[in-house]
Amino acid sequence: MKLNKTFLAVAAAFPLLSSAVMADTVSSADLKERVFGSLFGEYYMPDLDKTESAEWNYMEKDWGYGVELGYYLTEQWALRLEFAKLDLQSKLDGSDADGNRIGLDAMYHISQLPSVYLVGGLKRFDAVQDTTAFNVGIGYKHFFNQNFALFAEANRYQGIDETYADAGVKVGLTYVFGSASAAPAPKPAPAPAPVAPVQPVAPADTDADGVVDSADKCANTPANHKVDATGCTIYEEKMASVGDIDIEVRFPFDSATIPADKISDVEGLGAFMQRFPESTVLIEGHASNIGNPDYNMRLSERRANSVADMLKKDFNIDPSRITAIGYGVTRPRVEGNTRAAHRANQRIEAKVTAKIKEPVLR
Structure with missing residues (x-):
């Protein structure tokens, strides 16, 4: 069993992609308890053992497509069902080696990088042979508004009843149904109890220059002179x-x-x-x-x-x-x-x- 090098390169690029693309317009909280559906295209890469084995009809790398239906349980966790059509051929004689894939995935969105998510699940294949595999992968989803997003995802498929390690890279469009729930309006603060006004007692200003007598160092300044904080005439x-x-x-x-x-x-x-x-x-x-x-x-x-x-x-x-x-x-x-x-x-x-x-x- 050999690990596909293309899968490793694509998976390593997702964290870099999350910092290079502009920030999403939708937060994780906006997606909670909403249903989503996706259409995708996929480049599927069978294990090298499959491409060189008559039991797998010398299965060659090729394209596929599929649909997803999922639900955001919380701000970080989501579940989805997947159906994919793998349009594969034999590299030996060009005969069909295609089949279907169906399965269930759990998705975990990383708090520090909300656009990046990890995925893991169980899949059933009927391409050439009927087999079961579990998959792990990483994805990036970029929202353009409250409903539409583009996503890219890389997965490794590890055979359970047969020994193989396939890989696939998906690119697709997601639509999230409904809209984000509005936050409840805060309760208004209770009105303060009325307080009886206190009538202030004005301090004395004998020469009416705007400086009270207790701070006035220059008494009886002319009425038409501007004064400083000590009540003295300002000169220029x-x-x-x-x-x-x-x-x-x-x-x-x-x-x-x-x-x-x-x-x-x-x-x-x-x-x-x-x-x-x-x-x-x-x-x-x-x-x-x-x-x-x-x-x-x-x-x-x-x-x-x-x-x-x-x-x-x-x-x-x-x-x-x-x-x-x-x-x-x-x-x-x-x-x-x-x-x-x-x-x-x-x-x-x-x-x-x-x-x-x-x-x-x-």
Whole structure:
């Protein structure tokens, strides 16, 4: 007696198949106490002793088909009746070696892999000879909905009154009759006994800022101020312009050197920026409308940079806080072509921005 190698390969593939195919849409509990029927095709593989024996008419491997009728006893156990037609031939002369198989099986569905089941049962054959065998096998069933499923199953048939070990692989369609029983609706929880409402006593808030007196560290805050958890005004800091500062740096004609009598104006700007370390300044250089405009533009830039350089070197102001730009003759303070207009326009202006602190209003 020789064990069929094809049966072993197919049986070993079922656990892998259960993890490769998408999960079923039906649980084991949905199948309990339901009747099912199946149609299947089967590739039947007689023992090698049969294929080489005249007593078995040199029975060859071939196809068969059949039907099943079963019942799910529990979530894991089921019983089924099977009838199969084995359409076999003799490999010697092609004569019929077919017959029928009928039997009863028990099925056990594995809890951890509900789509995989084990099967065992007793069968009666009348192919060439009348014999009895018991079978063991493994199967995989995949449900597409509450009723329909495809299945594949491999079995080994061990002869009882004759010594042989046949094998077969079935593929078929199962229909489960009826539908899953609906779970009973949970009983509603009893209504709680009514409780008389307790009227709360509001704690005192004298300044009406939303913080009770016991936690208020800043009494009498203005009514339009937002306050924190301690009742104190919330402030926000922001950068805002503090106005244009005309530092009155007047340059001689065609010069970018700060005159000695104007250095004090630049020093005042530097002292202010040291006092307010988060302040920034925009230094604007201007020129009179005499001569070439492009040259005057570059001259105004040199004038702005001369003030910026003094702030950096003498007052250690970080360069990131200083912006120097030349406007040439594009922004005159005094219009006209007089000597007074030219002197007024040969200048530096500074725009300072500093951080201010303001209360947040409601």
